[in-house]
Amino acid sequence: MNTAKDLLIALLVLPGVAAAAAADKSRLDDQTQLPSSPARPTGTHYFQAPAASELPNNAFGELVRRGEAYFVNTKALAPQYVGNDMNCINCHIDRGRKANSAPLWAAYPMYPAYRKKNNKVNTYAERMQGCFQFSMNGTPPAADSDIITALTAYSYWISTGAPTGKALPGRGFDEPKPPRGGYDIARGKVVYQQQCAICHGENGEGQKVGATSVFPPLWGKNSYNWGAGMHRINTAAGFIQHNMPLGRGETLSDQEAWDVAAFINSHERPQDPRLINGDIEATRKRFHADDGINLYGVKVDGVLLGQGVKTDGVLLSKEVK
Amino acid sequence: MGDITWRRRIAAGLVASAVMPLAALAADGASIVQQGGSNPSALPCITCHGADGKGMAAGGFPRLAGLPAEYIAKQLRDFKAGRRVNPIMQPIASALTDDEVQAVAKTYSERPKVNVVATAPEQPVPGSGAWIALRGAWDRNIPECTLCHGPSGVGVGSSFPPLAGQSAAYIETQLHAWRGQKQASAKRPAKGAAQAAAPTRHNDPNGLMQHIAADLTEAEIKAVAEYFGGLGDSSEPFDESQHRLR
Numbered sequence: 001m002n003t004a005k006d007l008l009i010a011l012l013v014l015p016g017v018a019a020a021a022a023a024d025k026s027r028l029d030d031q032t033q034l035p036s037s038p039a040r041p042t043g044t045h046y047f048q049a050p051a052a053s054e055l056p057n058n059a060f061g062e063l064v065r066r067g068e069a070y071f072v073n074t075k076a077l078a079p080q081y082v083g084n085d086m087n088c089i090n091c092h093i094d095r096g097r098k099a100n101s102a103p104l105w106a107a108y109p110m111y112p113a114y115r116k117k118n119n120k121v122n123t124y125a126e127r128m129q130g131c132f133q134f135s136m137n138g139t140p141p142a143a144d145s146d147i148i149t150a151l152t153a154y155s156y157w158i159s160t161g162a163p164t165g166k167a168l169p170g171r172g173f174d175e176p177k178p179p180r181g182g183y184d185i186a187r188g189k190v191v192y193q194q195q196c197a198i199c200h201g202e203n204g205e206g207q208k209v210g211a212t213s214v215f216p217p218l219w220g221k222n223s224y225n226w227g228a229g230m231h232r233i234n235t236a237a238g239f240i241q242h243n244m245p246l247g248r249g250e251t252l253s254d255q256e257a258w259d260v261a262a263f264i265n266s267h268e269r270p271q272d273p274r275l276i277n278g279d280i281e282a283t284r285k286r287f288h289a290d291d292g293i294n295l296y297g298v299k300v301d302g303v304l305l306g307q308g309v310k311t312d313g314v315l316l317s318k319e320v321k
Numbered sequence: 322m323g324d325i326t327w328r329r330r331i332a333a334g335l336v337a338s339a340v341m342p343l344a345a346l347a348a349d350g351a352s353i354v355q356q357g358g359s360n361p362s363a364l365p366c367i368t369c370h371g372a373d374g375k376g377m378a379a380g381g382f383p384r385l386a387g388l389p390a391e392y393i394a395k396q397l398r399d400f401k402a403g404r405r406v407n408p409i410m411q412p413i414a415s416a417l418t419d420d421e422v423q424a425v426a427k428t429y430s431e432r433p434k435v436n437v438v439a440t441a442p443e444q445p446v447p448g449s450g451a452w453i454a455l456r457g458a459w460d461r462n463i464p465e466c467t468l469c470h471g472p473s474g475v476g477v478g479s480s481f482p483p484l485a486g487q488s489a490a491y492i493e494t495q496l497h498a499w500r501g502q503k504q505a506s507a508k509r510p511a512k513g514a515a516q517a518a519a520p521t522r523h524n525d526p527n528g529l530m531q532h533i534a535a536d537l538t539e540a541e542i543k544a545v546a547e548y549f550g551g552l553g554d555s556s557e558p559f560d561e562s563q564h565r566l567r
Binding site for chain 1: 442444446447456457459462463464468469471472475476477478480526527528529532533559560561562563564565566567
């Protein structure tokens, strides 16, 4: 297997990466116990979530619909938990149904599971709380809150008929292997300007209609924070390769996906809420050194990344136990 | 009629003829809309796009009122360059100077934007036009239209124009312009009447629309065009402060 070697090569091109730990496949994984998706099958039929018309018109159906509404309009319906302009559907395309866009049908049946991220067995509710804390740079709702209950019901229904505890093809983002020659931020910038800026803006700021975010911000104060899984270049590369540009997924090469993911994730964004005593290097060592390929605490073009940006309102980064 | 009156008229005419070209040079958007451009081939926009700029559904002429200036200007440049093929608009766009293109685009962009009253999100029926508009057909990698064109299809930024406010006829024609007639002719090769026609629109940024139009069925094109054509235009002004639920 060339994986470790490829990864090492990729790490070598990282400007100023200290302690390029000998990486193994597990470091690319989102969650240690949780396997990544099985090898990309060609012509495979992915798991099919139930059709919307199959949802019963009863109390259960109503709860599922409420969960779907939260999933799609997260910021509008639950502003107290969302600190940026992201909504669940930004990473989970087709309302959590699309393969290789972290579909709910491949996530829900995998919990409870141990996660290295917080070094404990996580329930599905805890996993979703992580989305609020990191991807939405907000405040996690209580596990027994209406929103977590509704989102759980929605995930459960989307997973109808999916096997429990079995990693299904299409789960996560099916990350492409690190390119042999590593990635290149400058090349990624060109890809960004040609393919991404039209929707996400020249400065990654995203676009809105009224108060509603249509194209999510990719960096800056309204984007995911330094603790979100998407801040890893490998994770973003997987999402991008399979899903971007919208409707034209799998047209970028793995190399282009890695390059543009690196460009996007070489920009400042809200601080990792796990920041240890204001110490970026300590935070890097504890939470980022062993978390895939990322640029937190790394100097790029002479500038230290991971300093965070001020966000609106009360959601400034704070230490979280 | 005395000499003096005539002299006045001639003087007025001289002043007018001196002023008119100046006005044309300054490229007055409102005047182009009403009276046409400096080149007589640039017909007045209102002839087809309506006095209010909201288009004429019966003829399939699109709404221009409230569209982003950058978008309108790009379309005019694309007509000129042949990236958007249209026998009516190409000669008109070609007769407009660059300044006139900018001016007319600005004038229309300053008219009221289309608005669709925000209501509770609808639960579309699978297979309907609303389904394509609000859910897409991801098994064919077709995003819901509103994902890029915004909630209710009100348009996003300067590259994703409003679909709301346009007629079903116009939207259907545009989807066909991106798609070409390949499939239709392939189904009836014997008749020979329906020749394979190449797409006539090549001006979608990053080719985002081409595969979508090509991979929708004829029935879906019709249905989704009717969906947006039926959204109408609310008389309430566009409220930028509110969320729009999807």
